[in-house]
Amino acid sequence: MDHEIDVPPFFICPVSLEIMKDPVTVSTGITYDRESIEKWLFSGKNMTCPVTKQPLSDDTGLTPNHTLRRLIQAWCTMNASHGIERIPTPKPPVTKTQISKLIRDASRSPHSLTRCLRELKSIASDSETNRRCMEASGAVEFLASIISTTSPQAEPNQDEALGILHNLHVSEASLKSLITFRNGGLIDSLTTVMQKGVYESRAYAVLLLNSMFQVADSSRLFNIRYELFVELVQILKDQISQQATYATLQTLIQLCPWGRNRHRAVKAGCVWELIELLLDCEERKMCEMTLVVLDMLCSCAEGRAELLRHGAGLAVVSKKILRVSTTANERAVRILLSVSKSSGTASVVQEMIQVGAMGKLCSVMQMESGSKTKEKAREILKLHALACKNSACMPGSLGSYLA
Incomplete structure (x- = not known):
């Protein structure tokens, strides 16, 4: 809309702050653009009038405001020289x-x-x-x-x-x-x-x-x-x-x-x-x-x-x-704990060390105290402490993480 054109305020939908195309009036007497009030009522599942905050009945009763719609159409026609297109008459709702x-x-x-x-x-x-x-x-x-x-x-x-x-x-x-x-x-x-x-x-x-x-x-x-x-x-x-x-x-x-x-x-x-x-x-x-x-x-x-x-x-x-989110950390460590407790053979533990899983768990140990994820990480490291200590891939401070 050309900002130099003075749009009457009652042509503006109080929800979307855009000019109305299909004005309808709700039971509280306030008029809105149909698309905006439908989005408020149905998509957002709100059952109150956005302006008055009064509750609306289950049958929202969106009544077409034909008088206001004709005024808007007449205003569009009068301002056609400014590039304003006339708003078409909307189809009536189906029954x-x-x-x-x-x-x-x-x-x-x-x-x-x-x-x-x-x-x-x-x-x-x-x-x-x-x-x-x-x-x-x-x-x-x-x-x-x-x-x-x-x-x-x-x-x-x-x-x-x-x-x-x-x-x-x-x-x-x-x-x-x-x-x-x-x-x-x-x-x-x-x-x-x-x-x-x-x-x-x-x-x-x-x-x-x-x-x-x-x-x-x-x-x-x-x-x-x-x-x-x-x-x-x-x-x-x-x-x-x-x-x-x-x-x-x-x-x-x-x-x-x-x-x-x-x-x-x-x-x-x-x-x-x-x-x-x-x-x-x-x-x-x-x-x-x-x-x-x-x-x-x-x-x-x-x-x-x-x-x-x-x-x-x-x-x-x-x-x-430690690369996605706290939720991802929690779930990834839970997966490693499941593997460690039930499938933690020597070869699996060696693979975990080689792919950096144990090193990541040591990094998790530096997280805030009291973290459930931290406790699960400590449990994994304790389960395989000997294999971790004998690996050159593990940090020398591993013992402090298990204290």
Whole structure:
């Protein structure tokens, strides 16, 4: 906006401080731009008026302020010579009746279904109000039923439905209903999409699974099928996108507290791919999440064996100590402690010395007193004190660290 043009203050949204394009009034009488107030109400899950701080009812009742919108449009027209473009008249929000009719008509023919999905995609892209209306009108269950269809001819519609469902950003209640949809059949369908779908659909599938598992009861998570872990590992390997990688790591963090899931993740090759990911990882959050999963998997014998089987396993874990964050330090030292206590053969201890793990642990000992990570480092050094003292690679002050 040209700063020399005097914009009437009541044209400005009090939340975004930008000129309104679609002014709407909430129940407290304050007018906002629709996009800004929707972001405040739905994305931030705030249920108060930003200006008055008064609570708003569950039905937010965003009433279009047609008078103000016409004034803004007239002002834009009057200032067209200054390069101001006229704000177009916004589309009215969709109604439950319209959505319900679209869903009913979709069953008439394959062409009707394709047209329905195309219209739902367009409706969802217009506003957050439309997306919440779709959710309230049964669109979530409708889209889930399409994704769960097993016919090969349905795959194009499955991809479209999955994209729409992902972009709806549905509520926690809807996510919980998806977990139990057709007795858990949607999870199996999403696993199939991750196996056979295009890259974009595979990413949408793991993102949706991550959201579902975040709100799931633990009883739904402790015995996940092996096939899902195979596909999660494949997504880590393919590096579809950073967002998909984060979602995959978060999903593994949610699933791997349970022993059965850990064994299946290890069997699927998860430890190997986590090490490969760490080798090239410089981003703090991703390093932390990768080490969290690796720590979980190294709590079982199979996980430790896979870590030691990888030529760079001990080296990359040791390398991350004191180079990423406190969280990474804690997890990396925990991994080394698991290996030392349960798999600390003479050859493993020598490898730990050679790759610098023991030297890193000595550096950890110089950290603040009382640190749990420091105590774990001391425990490792005490376990293998003799081998460390006989190594030329260790500092001469090693004894002081063990006092």
